[in-house]
Amino acid sequence: MPLNALTGSRVRERRLALGLRQAEVAKATGISASYLNLIEHNRRRIAGDVLRRLAQALATEVDALEEGAPDDLAEALRAAAQEPGGERAELERLDEYLGRFPGWAGVTAGLRQRIGQLERAVAALNDRIAHDPHLGAALHEVLSAVSSVRSTAGILAETEDIEPEWRSRFHANLYKDSERLARGAEALVTYLEGAEQDATAGTGSPEEELDRWLAARGWHLEGDAAAEAEALSTDVARDMARRLVAAHSADVKHLPDGAFDAAMEAAEGDPLRVAARMGSSVLSVMRRIALRPGAVEGLVVCDAAGALLLCKPVPGFRPPRFGAGCALWPLFSALTRPFQPIAAELVMAGRNGDRFAARAYAEATFPDGFAGVEVRQAGMLLTPLAGIASAAALRVGATCRICPEGGCPARREPSILAGI
Template sequence: MRAPIGFRISNRRKNLRISQVSLARSLGISASYLNLIENNKRDIGGALLNRVAAQLLIDIDELAGRTEQKLLQDLEEAFADPVLESLPFRPDERRELVALYPASAGAVSRLHRAYSSAVGNADAYADRLRSDPLLSQLLHQILSGITAIRSSAEILEDVTDLDEAERRQFLAAIGRDSRTLSEVARNLIGQFDISSQIRRSVSPAREIDDLLIERENHFPLLEAVADELRAEIERAGPFGSATLSDLLSRRFGVKVRIGGPPDELDYPGQYRFDPATSLMWFHGATTLATRQFQLARLYGELAAPDAIAASLESATLSTPTARRLASRAVGSYLAGAMVFPYERILADAEACAYDIDHLRQAYHASFEQVAHRLVTLRRPGQQGIAFGFLRSDPAGRLTKHFPLPGLLLPNSGHACPLWAIYGAFRTPDVPLRQVVRFSDGSRYLFLARTVQRRTASFREQVVASSVMLACDVLQADRTVYGAGLDLSDLDADIRVGPSCRLCTRRDCASRQEEALSTTAGQSRTRGPLLPDALALGDPQ
């Protein structure tokens, strides 16, 4: 859209008290043509615009309206907004607004810019809530608490024949729910306050988590490709390390070497692929499960690079590190789908009541590989039990997680110290199960077990991790791990929280950190013996 130069010429001419006929004569054009220019019905530029600027004693940039041109573009964008586009604007309305009321036009532009920024921030917060299960579930707990309080209050208000004992029961429920709601709200505020203060950029690992959460850790394209690759491999022989090694050699020229030193003498890993030499090296101590999985992953990455790239096409990955880690995660997903074909693993899991030890033997896989595959059984209309997944190192730091709707699984740091994922370190290689209850009344079955990387010699340090699956207690009887448990006995539940900083249980003897609430400094159990405001020697 043209800038309203004609209006500016008209206004300037009138301010100088020059008639239209006189200005037209000095410019060497007719008065009627000048009239068309001043009403923005004719374009003006070049030598004529220079002559006009000289006659009106005004800078040509000011007359051409560079600022107004930008303002006009801003208004064009604002008036095209879906909120406004249905209004019956006249064709020249924006140009006239800029020419006749520039301050008002500027105000409209600023308001639209502020509105667009607010919408963008709202979208960003919505994306954060969708991708951050902690914040989402805190809000869900607040809504649940409000609903519970309202329900009890309505009963007290509407039911007139309650006896005194029943009335006291509902009042106690309102008080209890109110206190819990208050604590959850404080934790939510604390979470946002800390995020605002730190303002750290999203880490590559967090971007990978967001990708998996967005896709619900299920990639239909990769599942289909995995079925095709599995069939291709089985046509060459039984699925396993031997057939995979043979196919990698014949199709891609890859040599597989087990044992001996790696090319880099100080290489700390247990396997490595060198594209330059097409060599896949495995440490001599690696397990059969590790070799099978990593060979399947390499075969998938070499045979189906387009499928891996397509799975990441719409992902938000801001750094090369994030893209590299995402490609690794998707490659591992493809390998898992090859080792554990979807329909077969689902049928076998249901048949053995999700007995992971049975499944790992049947598929020559590790405990962690089976557990992670169970989390991905999310195909619409053909779903397994919905599991959450966590992995922790011996220091308690969470190194991998996939959330379960309704269950607060921390993104990083440490979870509740009472969770089975930490207790499993006390009983290595033995599954540990527990029924837990959160402060909002939700109950889950936790199953954890340690996994260790095999060492090659006595001098090597054992590297251990703990992995944990979690499912709603209502699904526990579908698993072998629910057998023998009295799931109706609430007193036997272990009272836990998501993490100390997000837990509302003030009476927990295992608390290691203060809550995120604004009243964290008022703790009676973790505060100083003397109040901060009281100095020794002060009168009491």
């Protein structure tokens, strides 16, 4: 059942949540109770004027009744369905679930995200136990001290005719070993507490913590971003934030606000033309465009391995934070052709078919000169578009696992939405 056919169900759920009777809402809307009953059971379409009056009577927005849950919530539930046990989920009724129970849908998506965070925390702790040299050294010190204490105590307990001089030596050794054991145990506890805090401080992963911090700031780095970055809970997240803030500061220095705004207006927002006018790198211009206060553009930056370094989402486009993105993104085409601009119109596969103007560009640098290696990065700037997609538009997804596009030639793994 299409989501827009569930407007009546959302009207009913909203009315029941407010504790209102059908007759009360019908009177406030200026329609009969019987007609409202048909609407609530999705047996009558709702005219625009009636929908506006219903939204007013129910103290909500028209969009909340007409559109229902946002796309990212639907994507989160589809991702939850790929977890063990998710094969029993009725994905063909997902729209109905979102329309009738948006609150429960949000709770389910939130729980899935929290479970993922805890699983990654457990994996991180297991990895530390298995491979961390500091943890291994701490455990070795404790076990060594325990063995020494046990050996000395055994000699004292089992040998009755020890000379006083040797007994004093054994007592001194026992005291020293017990002190060593106490210090080792204290160091081990301190280390484990720090490791647990790093892994379970509610961050899930450093990348997620960085994204939440940026989202809380509105995806801009003005003001005291450098000081706020130091409050992040993990060393990795702080390091990533410092590097991003440093890059932004360098971008602002080379592209100051006044000159940048003037160049943007003169170049009609074209990153290549802005970079040429101001003698800057194209990726710096892309970051300045996307990380301005109130910017509507999205931005994805990757390294030469295709790993996503920066992922600023926009409504309708949410790149995966873990795993690979869609192979059809112009980002990856640009990565193989540095210094060659690539522009494309994108249509997101799925129900809404959100459109974007994508501009991708890759740059290569040689920080260590001729004797060093090439460091390559690519960026893709996304500008939301309105209206109907053109025939030349490229259909893309977020990642194969939750992409509904059938028959995609670039698919690398089956979609959990196959057959729906």
